[in-house]
Amino acid sequence: RVETDGRAPRVRRRRLSPVEITSGMEAARVLAESVVGPKPKIEEEIEAVLGDNQVAKAVENVAEAVLDAPVVTEGGVELPPSPPFSVSVNYLFVLAAVVLVVFICDRVMRAKVPKTIVTREFKSFQRNYLNAYTCALGAEWLQDSHLFALLLRHGHGVDQVASLYVAGFVVAYLWGVLADCVPGGAATLFGGGRSACIACFACYGCAALTVFHDDYPTLLLGRAFYGTGTALLHTVFDAWMVAEHMSQAFPDDWLMQTYQEVGRYTTVVSIGSGVLAELSAASLGLTGPFLTSLTLCTTGSVLISRTWPKGNESCRGAMSGLTSGIAEMLTSSADGVRNMAGLVQNHRGAAFLVVVQACFETVMYIALFMWTPTLSASAQELFGIGTPPPYGLIFSLLMACLMLGSLVFQILTSSLTDGQGNPVPPSPHFLLRMNKAICACAAVACMITATMGMVNHWTGLGALLCFEFSVGMYYPAIGSLRGKFVPRESRGLVMHASKTLLAVLVLIMLLNFASMASIVFMFCAMLLGVCWFCLYSAGGELSAESATPLV
Numbered sequence: 001r002v003e004t005d006g007r008a009p010r011v012r013r014r015r016l017s018p019v020e021i022t023s024g025m026e027a028a029r030v031l032a033e034s035v036v037g038p039k040p041k042i043e044e045e046i047e048a049v050l051g052d053n054q055v056a057k058a059v060e061n062v063a064e065a066v067l068d069a070p071v072v073t074e075g076g077v078e079l080p081p082s083p084p085f086s087v088s089v090n091y092l093f094v095l096a097a098v099v100l101v102v103f104i105c106d107r108v109m110r111a112k113v114p115k116t117i118v119t120r121e122f123k124s125f126q127r128n129y130l131n132a133y134t135c136a137l138g139a140e141w142l143q144d145s146h147l148f149a150l151l152l153r154h155g156h157g158v159d160q161v162a163s164l165y166v167a168g169f170v171v172a173y174l175w176g177v178l179a180d181c182v183p184g185g186a187a188t189l190f191g192g193g194r195s196a197c198i199a200c201f202a203c204y205g206c207a208a209l210t211v212f213h214d215d216y217p218t219l220l221l222g223r224a225f226y227g228t229g230t231a232l233l234h235t236v237f238d239a240w241m242v243a244e245h246m247s248q249a250f251p252d253d254w255l256m257q258t259y260q261e262v263g264r265y266t267t268v269v270s271i272g273s274g275v276l277a278e279l280s281a282a283s284l285g286l287t288g289p290f291l292t293s294l295t296l297c298t299t300g301s302v303l304i305s306r307t308w309p310k311g312n313e314s315c316r317g318a319m320s321g322l323t324s325g326i327a328e329m330l331t332s333s334a335d336g337v338r339n340m341a342g343l344v345q346n347h348r349g350a351a352f353l354v355v356v357q358a359c360f361e362t363v364m365y366i367a368l369f370m371w372t373p374t375l376s377a378s379a380q381e382l383f384g385i386g387t388p389p390p391y392g393l394i395f396s397l398l399m400a401c402l403m404l405g406s407l408v409f410q411i412l413t414s415s416l417t418d419g420q421g422n423p424v425p426p427s428p429h430f431l432l433r434m435n436k437a438i439c440a441c442a443a444v445a446c447m448i449t450a451t452m453g454m455v456n457h458w459t460g461l462g463a464l465l466c467f468e469f470s471v472g473m474y475y476p477a478i479g480s481l482r483g484k485f486v487p488r489e490s491r492g493l494v495m496h497a498s499k500t501l502l503a504v505l506v507l508i509m510l511l512n513f514a515s516m517a518s519i520v521f522m523f524c525a526m527l528l529g530v531c532w533f534c535l536y537s538a539g540g541e542l543s544a545e546s547a548t549p550l551v
């Protein structure tokens with residue numbers, strides 16, 4: 001805002017959110033044209049009043065941006081769903097470079113793993129499972145890249161968008177807790193593993209359909225469907241595969257070969273989903289990725305119906321299983337508190353890991369929510385008001401860096417040898433140092449994002465990519481460390497406690513600070529500092545008597 005009081009003009013600046021910028025654009029356009037006329041007239045008025053100086057040039061640029069900005073209609077903010085190709089090409093080059101590094105690391109890991117000779121029947125079983133599972137992964141990830149932008153377009157504020165994200169998270173958490181209390185897991189609630197996998201596609205399909213409505217209750221219902229689908233995706237598919245593997249009497253060591261293929265398919269689908277989402281948004285609008293997700297839901301359901309064998313599935317025990325599960329969940333809360341108190345007293349290292357997992361995964365979920373508004377604001381600083389970043393390509397970059405971090409950790413741990421050159425598993429001290437380095441790297445990335453993410457687009461993007469690389473290393477690293485610190489009989493308790501603390505932290509962060517990106521990322525850096533301190537304290541608790549075999 002420029003003010004003149006007879007002296008030199010002075011400019012008062014306040015950083016606006018993308019919602020404020022786009023919401024005020026049409027009003028500024030109407031005001032400029034009604035007061036001083038078209039753009040050439042605006043330039044003349046600026047020069048006559050302020051003179052040819054830097055302030056006049058700045059105001060002239062603002063006037064040009066106002067007159068060339070997108071229009072705000074009654075239905076929402078009409079921003080283009082994707083940027084021009086001249087903007088996207090820079091991201092394509094970066095994505096190609098990261099994908100090349102991922103491919104090289106994958107080839108290195110393949111050379112370290114001995115090949116397994118399997119039968120034709122096993123390959124057919126494996127292919128049928130992977131086809132349906134990758135459809136489910138794609139259906140989930142296609143709905144992630146453009147969701148935030150679409151909700152803003154519907155006219156919802158950042159706080160409302162945050163509450164919708166929280167709703168999906170809470171539903172997924174509750175389903176996970178309930179499934180752990182039901183005999184047979186979540187598959188029992190849907191009559192069997194095959195039916196539960198089809199239900200997963202149905203939930204994702206319903207979630208995709210709800211985004212075509214802009215009213216809040218419908219969108220809230222859609223997030224509940226999405227959370228249910230997420231809970232099913234990460235439980236019932238793997239459970240069905242293992243059960244079917246055993247029922248067909250395949251050798252146990254072939255199961256690891258399936259998991260290796262799952263990792264490779266996941267890498268390809270995670271990167272390809274973002275690219276496909278960007279193409280869908282460019283051709284069909286912001287709802288394009290959701291239409292593509294709906295197509296994958298239909299395809300996956302058909303694949304399961306035609307290629308997966310039918311078992312003795314029935315819904316008769318679903319209601320009784322649900323009732324017993326709820327009762328068990330309510331009655332086990334007090335026991336869980338008592339058991340956790342005993343764990344803290346007898347295995348302090350395990351208690352420290354509860355805090356580490358909860359704090360790190362809280363930061364991970366916050367970054368999943370905040371990357372869109374953060375990079376959107378800096379993209380408008382770089383490319384001009386009204387030009388969004390390519391959300392799909394950025395999503396592919398984030399997923400590629402996550403997969404790269406996982407591969408790098410596998411390469412590092414598989415390269416450990418003893419004095420004779422024989423491979424050895426990573427020691428607890430090595431895993432502690434690795435986890436502390438991961439937390440430190442992630443904390444630095446959050447601080448850079450907090451200070452420069454909304455101003456310098458490429459710096460903010462680079463910091464988020466480094467954070468995702470740290471997340472990729474975190475999962476296998478914390479899993480290995482958990483095998484060293486936590487007794488077998490207490491691992492379920494540790495996971496439940498960390499998920500509960502995670503849910504509390506996510507609720508507090510998103511429901512109170514979602515619209516303050518810089519503050520949120522500073523809080524994330526503090527949480528990662530807590531992780532580092534807990535790992536440092538856990539190192540003091542490490543002893544030969546408390547260590548358990550690596551899992």
